[in-house]
Amino acid sequence: MLPTALILGAAVWPGGLPSPTLSRRAAHGIALFKASEVGAIMGCGGVGRHGPSEAEVIARLCREAGLPESAILLEDHSTSTRENLVNAKALLPEGTPVVIVTDPYHAPRARVMARQIGLNARLSSPPWHEIGPRQRLRNIPREALGLAAAVLRLR
Secondary structure, eight states: OOOEEEEOOOOEEGGGEEOHHHHHHHHHHHHHHHTTSOSEEEEEOOOOSSSSOHHHHHHHHHHHTTOOGGGEEEEOOOOSHHHHHHHHHHHSOTTOOEEEEOOTTTHHHHHHHHHHTTOOEEEEOOOGGGSOHHHHHHHHHHHHHHHHHHHTTOO
């Protein structure tokens, strides 16, 4: 059985446009599907500052890329990484292998959380060169603190 890609959400901009982070993650997940590395994609993420949900924007990008509707799943209620993973796990058959798709700076925290909840997961990330320097400077320190909190189970 091919794993399911869990594309972790990111911001949706006004007008339902995907942020660069959301676009990058979705494109990576779509590439995994087209390479037959995953058999389905689950968009993860609820409604943030702007609608629609992050999951629905991911699904729209998948449809636009030509993926069949039967390969697109939604987890559209979560508001955090931990909720993404817990809610996605609950929607999948027991023991379904997953590939968590997120940015490389976010992957260590997602890995810790996946292990904590007993998710049969590996990670796959877009390459670092696709992430701009400002985004790296903003997110790497934040993720370091988030990783520490996850390890200590503070959030």
